[in-house]
Amino acid sequence: MLPPDPKTETAKDVFGLYLAVLIMGGIVFVGVEGFILYAAVRYRRKPDDEQLPPQIHGNTTVEIIWTAIPTVIVLVLFVISTITLNAVEARSAKPGVTVEATGFQWQWRFRYLDDDGNPGNDAVVNGTAANPPVMALPIGEPIRVILPSLDVIHSFFVPQFLIKRDVVPVGENGKPNELEFTISEEGTYAGQCAEFCGLQHANMTFAIQAMTRAKYDQWLKVAKSGATPAPSAPANATVIKLSATGTKFSTDRIEAPAGQPFVIHFDITDGQNHNVAIMSGDKQLFAGKIFQGPGAQDYQVPALPAGEYQFLCQVHPVMTGTIVATP
């Protein structure tokens, strides 16, 4: 009946509060269940007992006392839980790292906001259905997570941090939810969407990898270098146009030249995150970079032998189609 080992500073407070509440509840539980069992044994009516027990209608003194008891318990509970709540909700003036964790059907995208004034340089971590995203974070400093949603309500939940916060779509003028915590230990902590968000809700998992500041800085450097845009397509290659709206491709059949590289001009018409990957059975032949629309990218696809392949979006495995390579 105990939560997982708490891994953030405030999670330790919540763990303590949980324990206090559990003990208070446990005492009431044992008392009441014990009395019911005692009464069921002690006050059983004998088969031939026709005499009535004393007909007691009530007693004002006792009733006042037992109204007071739960009132006191409730007040104590309210005070201790408010103290912990204030600790959990406290916000630092300047967090060590700010990550924008965007939820969408059915994946997460983590963007590391830095102060260089150029959002194009931000490190971005995308997840796929097969490889859920991992959020690298330094330990020992306050982390702020901003939680916008692109579609429906999701919820950012890390059990070992003993916290979750809903990821609510707030429209143009709204302010998305924020969460703050300080991780106390290195390790990998599983996370998952906790608010039912449609078909693949169960697959919206992610992980948090907590590391020292030095390791985190190294990680960030590598992550940023991967964020450079892909080079533009060579002029002579065949260009195939493909677009996606919502969670649908514009077509479920593409024809491509066999035996030579080609370009897929992939256009996302709305704010969704997609990519295009080409599969032969379970084998991945090509995977384009995941990006958020609206906008387009040119994927340079290596030469495919003649035959039929499947193409799909790795963010939304329900989006599939057939690509036919003909000589």
Place this chain on the structure above:
Amino acid sequence: MATTTLNPRAETYQRSWVLDWLTTVDHKKIGILYIVNSFLFFFAAGILALVIRSELAVPGLQFLDEATYNQAFTMHGTIMIFLFIVPVLSGFANYVVPLMLGAPDMAFPRINALSFWLLPLGGILIFSGYLFGGAAAEGWTGYNPLTQAKYSPGPGTDLWLIGLTLVGTASILGSINFIATIFKMRAPGMTLFRMPIFVWTVLVTAVLILLATPVFTAGLIALFIDRNYGGSFFDPSVGGNPILWQHIFWFFGHPEVYIVILPAMGVVSEILPVFSRKPLFGYRAFVFATIGIGLLSFSVWAHHMFTTGFVFLPFFSFMTALIAVPTGVKFFNWLATLWRGKLSLTTPMLFALGFLSMFLIGGLSGVMLSSPAVDFHLQDTYFVVAHLHYVFFGGSVFGVFAATYYWFPKMTGRRLNEGLGKVHFWMHFVGFNLAFFPMHQLGISGMPRRIADYSPDAGWTILNLMSTAGAFLIALSIFPFLINVIATFINGERVGDDPWEGNTLEWATSSPPPPYNFDRLPPIHSERPLFFLTHGHGHTADRPDDVVEKPEDDVERRGGAV
């Protein structure tokens, strides 16, 4: 001639029994229709529960895909709440309340029939989504914007909205009927503070329904407009507010919890005194606690929304914890009723004691969830699933079975077999705890609700397997119950009008009662007119320290030696 037509025993013209049941406006027949109809939906939603538990027994998707799974839990929740627990309790109230008040029928018999017949219609509409490309699959809470047409296209969700609107309308009509009946149809001598506790709980429930359900029904209609006519109530991308839906839903949804628990508390408060052979301890305190719960239930709805980030946490946290006080008072009253009583552990009493011990767990986990910091961890996990099943199933459903065993002899003249009843109780009790207790731990260790699958590495497999075994044990326990009902109905023990030595007026008439309910009424001097009739003034002459039940006691009901 005139004397013949005025004689209530005069034969009416003969109709086929089918037509008779289809067109009846007799509250007793309508009550039985409610109960039978509710149990049919209970079995359907129970099968869906088995489907859900089978899929979750081990990791991996074995039987269902995600779409079917999401439909299954949405239908399970919707049907259990709206077409089983609420209407089955309305059914018992329909049958029993006029009898308890010494009234010949409900105040508006035809409206009573209408509010019943809307239910199967609504239920069929909700289920019919399965015939049109899939039932609603957004959870019984229908959160927005997931329920908007662009994320959940297809007629299943529209049928769900229409069906629920009908069911909501039925509830509202029914509640007005109960309020009118209780205020206007009481027999001479039946003052408000002589009404059986069950009637009090039905009265408070009816007021809650009347205040809460129209809000929900309006929300359903707004959502229907959003989906079909381009409204923008709840879709943030066109200026709507998805959190507004949650406020509307839970402004209804939390009183709804008390709508289904108060009548069950009423049932238990009738059964405990009868089988302890004592009056309910602190009758007035109990009435005020019931009213208190009703009032407070309108100030706690946003505790379902602590993690949305759009709630004033201290207020709703405080009010939620506060509602434990009247509930705690009731527990003390129930326990004091048992104290120094003479307990007969019949099947209705076993279910009533089961209610006490299981609802207690649901109540305590509810107090834990009232603390926002704790709720931040537990919200939307299986802990909440465990909590709500300890309230709805451990509370209300135990109450429903207690009521079934208790009033079956009144409805049929025959008592359900005690042996089969006890087999049913123990299988049910063990199965229930096996199915739902492990869910607490699953939630505490982080398993979110409404997921079709989980990782084999998460460490949730054994507890899920236990839970599934428990669910099947509950399902098996229904067989002794059904066999018992059918066998007793055909050839059960005839037990006369008052087999339990009841306290309240329904036991003063024949079993089953005649269409007009009473030939004559006993004098009503307290909330236990039948007890008074049987034991009279001198019942405790040999125990001078006891309180003697006298008409004067109505003025001052206190003062008993404890």
